[in-house]
Amino acid sequence: MIESIKLFINQITAPQISFTAIILLFFFIFPPSEGLYKFHKKIGLHKLWTNAGGKFMMGALFLFFCFGIMDENFRLIVTKADNVPIVGLLFLVVFFLWFALKQGYDNDKRIEEGKGPIEAEDAKEKVLVWPDLVYIELIAIVGCSILLLVWAMGLAAPLEAPANPTVSPNPSKAPWYFLGLQEMLVYFDPWIAGVLFPAIIKLGFMAIPFIDNNPKGAGYYTFNERKMAISIFLFLWLVLWIFLISTGTFLRGPNWNFFGPFEYWDTHKLEALTNINLSELVYMIWLGQALPDNILIREMWGFLLIGAYFVITPALLTVTIFKKVFQRLGPVRYSVFIVLLLLACSLPIKMYLRWAFNIKYLVAIPEFFFNI
Amino acid sequence: MSNHDPNKETLFQKMQKTQVFRAIFRTGGAIDTHKKRVLVTLNNVFLHLHPVRLPKHAVKVKYTWCMGGLSFFVFLVLTITGILLMFYYRPTVEYAYGDVTDLSEQVPLGIMREIHRWAAHLMVITVWLHMFRVFMTGSYKPPREFNWIVGVILLILTMLMSFTGYLLPWDQLAIWAITVGANMAAATPVIGTAGPGASLLAIGDVNFVHGTADAKFAMLGGRFVGEAALIRFYVLHCIGLPFVMMLFMIVHFWRVRKDGGISGPT
Numbered sequence: 001m002i003e004s005i006k007l008f009i010n011q012i013t014a015p016q017i018s019f020t021a022i023i024l025l026f027f028f029i030f031p032p033s034e035g036l037y038k039f040h041k042k043i044g045l046h047k048l049w050t051n052a053g054g055k056f057m058m059g060a061l062f063l064f065f066c067f068g069i070m071d072e073n074f075r076l077i078v079t080k081a082d083n084v085p086i087v088g089l090l091f092l093v094v095f096f097l098w099f100a101l102k103q104g105y106d107n108d109k110r111i112e113e114g115k116g117p118i119e120a121e122d123a124k125e126k127v128l129v130w131p132d133l134v135y136i137e138l139i140a141i142v143g144c145s146i147l148l149l150v151w152a153m154g155l156a157a158p159l160e161a162p163a164n165p166t167v168s169p170n171p172s173k174a175p176w177y178f179l180g181l182q183e184m185l186v187y188f189d190p191w192i193a194g195v196l197f198p199a200i201i202k203l204g205f206m207a208i209p210f211i212d213n214n215p216k217g218a219g220y221y222t223f224n225e226r227k228m229a230i231s232i233f234l235f236l237w238l239v240l241w242i243f244l245i246s247t248g249t250f251l252r253g254p255n256w257n258f259f260g261p262f263e264y265w266d267t268h269k270l271e272a273l274t275n276i277n278l279s280e281l282v283y284m285i286w287l288g289q290a291l292p293d294n295i296l297i298r299e300m301w302g303f304l305l306i307g308a309y310f311v312i313t314p315a316l317l318t319v320t321i322f323k324k325v326f327q328r329l330g331p332v333r334y335s336v337f338i339v340l341l342l343l344a345c346s347l348p349i350k351m352y353l354r355w356a357f358n359i360k361y362l363v364a365i366p367e368f369f370f371n372i
Numbered sequence: 373m374s375n376h377d378p379n380k381e382t383l384f385q386k387m388q389k390t391q392v393f394r395a396i397f398r399t400g401g402a403i404d405t406h407k408k409r410v411l412v413t414l415n416n417v418f419l420h421l422h423p424v425r426l427p428k429h430a431v432k433v434k435y436t437w438c439m440g441g442l443s444f445f446v447f448l449v450l451t452i453t454g455i456l457l458m459f460y461y462r463p464t465v466e467y468a469y470g471d472v473t474d475l476s477e478q479v480p481l482g483i484m485r486e487i488h489r490w491a492a493h494l495m496v497i498t499v500w501l502h503m504f505r506v507f508m509t510g511s512y513k514p515p516r517e518f519n520w521i522v523g524v525i526l527l528i529l530t531m532l533m534s535f536t537g538y539l540l541p542w543d544q545l546a547i548w549a550i551t552v553g554a555n556m557a558a559a560t561p562v563i564g565t566a567g568p569g570a571s572l573l574a575i576g577d578v579n580f581v582h583g584t585a586d587a588k589f590a591m592l593g594g595r596f597v598g599e600a601a602l603i604r605f606y607v608l609h610c611i612g613l614p615f616v617m618m619l620f621m622i623v624h625f626w627r628v629r630k631d632g633g634i635s636g637p638t
Contacts, residue, residue: 082493082545085490085493085494085497088497089497089500092497092501093501096437096501096504096505099434099437100504100505100508101508103434104508116637117637118429119429119435119636119637120429120637122427122428122429122432122435123427123428123429123430123636123637124427124428125427125428126425126426126427126428127425127426127427127428127431128406128409128410128413128424128425128426129413129419129422129423129424129425129426130403130409130410130412130413130419131403131409132426132431133422133426133431134419136431136433136438137438137441140433140438140441140442140445141442141445144442144445144446144494145449147494148446148449148487148490148491148494149483149487151486151490152483152486152487152490153483153486155486155490156476156486157476157485157486157488157489157490158545159472159473159476159541159543159545160543160544160545161543161544162469162542162543162544163465163469163542163543163544163546163547163597164544165547165596165597165598167544168548168551169544169545169548172548172549172551172552173548173549173552174549174552174553175534175535175538175549176493177496177531177534178531178535178553181556182552189559190555190556190558190559190566190567191559191560191561191564191566191567191568193556194553194555194556194557194559195556195557195559195560195561195564195567196561202524202528205524206520206521206524208507208512208520209512209513209514209516209517209520209521210517212512212513215513216510217509217510217513218509218510218511218513218514218635218637218638219509219510219511219635219636219637219638220509220510220636220637221435221508221509222510226510230507230508233507237504365568368568368569368570368571369559369566369567369568369569369570370568370569
């Protein structure tokens, strides 16, 4: 019985399934549009952001770890000294997600009733920094110090064998906060996953205040007034960052193969490498001929596809679901927004191209290290 | 036992009247009046980071989560433990690993490295959560756009600090994690040997980007993670990045006040 549950969890945590499930559920839990928001309320998902919902989520997470910790393989990976902070991070992220959205939904209700956010009511009263703020800071500092002391006394900092450039550990992992990038390496070449995307992520984050021109929701928690902004942000942060980090930390073993949380890290696990490039798929499999010698003709299909993605998709989106967004943002803001959004979506798209068609590169010009 | 006389001064009250106490604490005496509560914030260099008065929502933990303040506190913890660690640690391939083992085996109360490492992880987490809180309260909206940018820079610096510190114990975990990072640098477009357009920077047959002159080499000071990389990361970790970070923190805190204090409903 327990073994079959573990086997089931091992199966569904495979990125193909877990990622799909998360994406499908995501927009019902964090609806970006009015229509989805109504549906989200109708099926009762807004109850996640009540006290009962919070207890349910934290309880479920806690029970999962209690159940898991009894398993040797699970224990081995979760209690690895450098992985402990990420377990803590998971609990903290779920807690603060609930904490923020609960206050947001409570405020939405108040705003609906015409009362304004609770923060506005609090703000009418002024308090002195000494002692009202200073003692809160003191408590926070003492609490944080105790946490660090207990943590430091209870858990030794990891120290492995002395550095040896001739023996590389398998798997070689980057520090945990970069594992989202390392996970992207499965789907993109290093120049995209390690250089282009990090740069875009930074610039994109800095651009947020200039793209989001919705004046509402400044200085108080709300969801309803900023549905789209919050939904997109949470998609980037929870799914494309925290989820990928968790996958990279807990579920990637030797040779960066996937291992379920209850699976033994077998160095000899073999995964069939059947990835092919788009050009090979088009010419050799569909057209049944040799690859053309001319690089541009060979990679034409990939360039066309990527060109279409960045030209036709925005055009289509602008006249359909983003019509109002375009009106609200104006051409300049909207262009920046749509390019960033398409770049972010290229990651899940590439993931599905890999899983569905075994596509390695859309454009493969290894002669110039130019692979997309 | 109860011979407490309300008019009799306690030792602490007597102490507060001494010349020494009054010399140190300008406000002096017990802080029992409204005026003194105002003055204590104004007269203290550390407390005057804060305004004297705040709207009540701004001090509530449920609004702020304390994450920004805790990030700063953890940064201070890291600075102090980091200074202590520097007394024992020599950044050379020969000594680094041995010094780290000595630190846990020979040094009394040797949990400084533990505190330093866990605080480093904690700081990454608190900074992320601070960013999340700022987003969820819409606090990046005008007039606070620029401070959000400074915040993103501080977030990047936090991760770079953590990344450079990762190499210093000079164990297998350290050099291979940095190797993964360095190989990504080699793939930088145009200025990395394994990046697209590596052959663009060239005059005739003379290529400017090669194994000993590219982004990876600049990062490591060599072709692989060795002595030069260790000293580079050490200097960046202990002096370079903290210095830059301090500058941005000064701007960050200053702008919180100049942009009208902590965000709130208008």
